[in-house]
Amino acid sequence: MGSLDYPMFIATTAAAGERAGCLVGFATQASIDPPRFLVCISDKNRTHRVLEAGAEAMVVHVVPRDAGHLVELFGGETGDDEDKFERCAWTKGPGGIPVLDDCPSWFAGRIVDRLPLGDHIAHVLDPFDGRAGYDGPAFPFSRAKRVEPGHEA
Numbered sequence: 001m002g003s004l005d006y007p008m009f010i011a012t013t014a015a016a017g018e019r020a021g022c023l024v025g026f027a028t029q030a031s032i033d034p035p036r037f038l039v040c041i042s043d044k045n046r047t048h049r050v051l052e053a054g055a056e057a058m059v060v061h062v063v064p065r066d067a068g069h070l071v072e073l074f075g076g077e078t079g080d081d082e083d084k085f086e087r088c089a090w091t092k093g094p095g096g097i098p099v100l101d102d103c104p105s106w107f108a109g110r111i112v113d114r115l116p117l118g119d120h121i122a123h124v125l126d127p128f129d130g131r132a133g134y135d136g137p138a139f140p141f142s143r144a145k146r147v148e149p150g151h152e153a
């Protein structure tokens, strides 16, 4: 599995007055009708704890090919140590969830199910809003994997 390549995403969320977000490779479309998307979040990440604090939705961003700075920030740093949102440009999107300015393609999805899968929790999303402002290639896992994850895996 380590030799597979796939696009990178950044998932953000908000709950209980907190914001969170992390780089995600374990994510995929999962159903056409109804439309569903799966995002797997490690149970160690701060993003997981904010999701557990009552988050109802997530914003999933396609990471553009030239957005290496966001890969380093959201994959290499943990919100337990610093506020990532002070180090990047963003605006409040659906439900107050941060939408990253440098990721023009994104969608927001309601969390309709949560499935524990080993050390990750799969969040089943029902997309309800989004923008398609970037049509280039996504940042690939083959380039992102040199980043040391900000949180223990």
Ligand SMILES: Cc1cc2nc3c(=O)[nH]c(=O)nc-3n(C[C@H](O)[C@H](O)[C@H](O)COP(=O)(O)O)c2cc1C
Binding pocket: 020, 021, 022, 023, 024, 025, 026, 027, 040, 041, 042, 043, 044, 045, 046, 047, 048, 074, 075, 076, 077, 078, 079, 080, 141, 144, 145, 146, 147, 148, 149, 150, 151, 152
């Ligand atoms: C290439 C790469 C892929 C990653 N994929 C995932 C993933 O699919 N799910 C996840 O929860 N964390 C993944 N991570 C780890 C988190 O992005 C990382 O630990 C982050 O610092 C956690 O931030 P947080 O503690 O603020 O949530 C990945 C990291 C890298 C470098």
